[in-house]
């Protein structure tokens with residue numbers, strides 16, 4: 402997890418659109434791998450979508466929210482906007498040249514590509 406200037410650990414929350422397509426699987430896997438590597442905590446996007454106020458507040462209170470969407474439908478970003486959580490970091494998998502395909506698994510190479518982008522965004526957060 403990142404540190405702020407005073408040495409305190411930042412609260413970094415990670416969200417993926419976690420849809421059915423390969424690009425959503427990549428987003429989901431990257432959030433989990435970052436969590437298992439100790440670089441943040443994956444949090445439930447569906448809870449924000451459901452309007453669970455405690456979960457919305459948790460997102461608002463975090464130092465960093467990283468939101469990863471699979472494709473230009475921007476489902477996760479729209480959930481954040483509807484929940485009124487501002488200042489989140491964001492990117493989408495298809496912007497990294499990964500094609501959206503339904504019914505196939507993502508590849509490790511795709512996970513590596515998105516992981517590198519996520520770490521780049523977190524390093525600037």
Ligand code: SF4
Pocket residue numbers: 418419420421422424425470471472473474475476477
């Ligand atoms: S952003 Fe795209 S891949 Fe992700 S849930 Fe929405 S439609 Fe599916």
